């Protein structure tokens with residue numbers, strides 16, 4: 001048994017990537033967290049948008065326990081009923097047609113970048129918006145515009161650039177027939193809960209008509225009903241080509257996915 005203070009142990013054993021809150025959490029129940037002394041905290045962080053159904057939800061406990069009693073991991077060489085049902089429900093919820101599962105949001109973004117490169121080759125540009133956050137692995141970090149995450153990790157993937165958040169003039173200036181895709185958080189999360197304007201979204205979709213690029217909705221933080229509708233993009237009454245999800249879809253387990261419309265014929269070429 002290690003008698004050292006937990007924060008001292010953290011300092012000794014962990015790389016210092018996070019400034020942790022000095023509370024030792026003992027358990028969670030519903031919307032509350034409890035520390036070792038049983039002090040109760042109302043949790044507004046929800047695991048950074050992960051625990052949409054709260055802590056220790058009985059249905060999640062039941063589903064996970066049932067599943068883990070049968071098997072926890074299977075390779076992608078097998079298909080199971082539980083995976084098929086999950087896929088069908090997610091697709092229906094988003095109005096999408098096909099998906100690919102990952103272990104995290106950042107991997108789902110990586111998969112989407114690969115899909116875009118596969119369809120367009122390496123030279124066409126992929127855009128994200130300034131102030132955006134799309135993850136911390138190299139592809140998603142190449143999209144992430146926030147300087148505090150990027151600093152010290154250059155060089156990033158080539159042909160990824162940023163459009164100024166909500167700046168219609170910049171959008172009109174940068175998008176052309178060399179554009180492969182635009183990644184957008186319809187409500188920026190890490191960027192300070194900032195919705196993009198209707199005017200910007202309308203321009204983006206009319207440019208898409210003209211130049212035929214893909215619009216990718218990053219719904220990793222905003223998805224699964226967190227903004228009042230299933231997905232934040234639905235507030236704008238438009239339909240993106242790709243919807244990327246994670247966090248709340250796993251109810252605390254590490255799961256992500258990217259979902260596409262059937263119109264993506266070429267990426268189904270292996271079937």
Ligand SMILES: Cc1ncc(COP(=O)(O)O)c(C=O)c1O
Pocket residue numbers: 048104105106107109133134135136185189190218219220221246247256
């Ligand atoms: C909008 C957005 N995209 C991507 C990510 C990365 O997801 P993950 O932490 O599951 O890798 C996050 C995480 O906070 C996010 O908020």
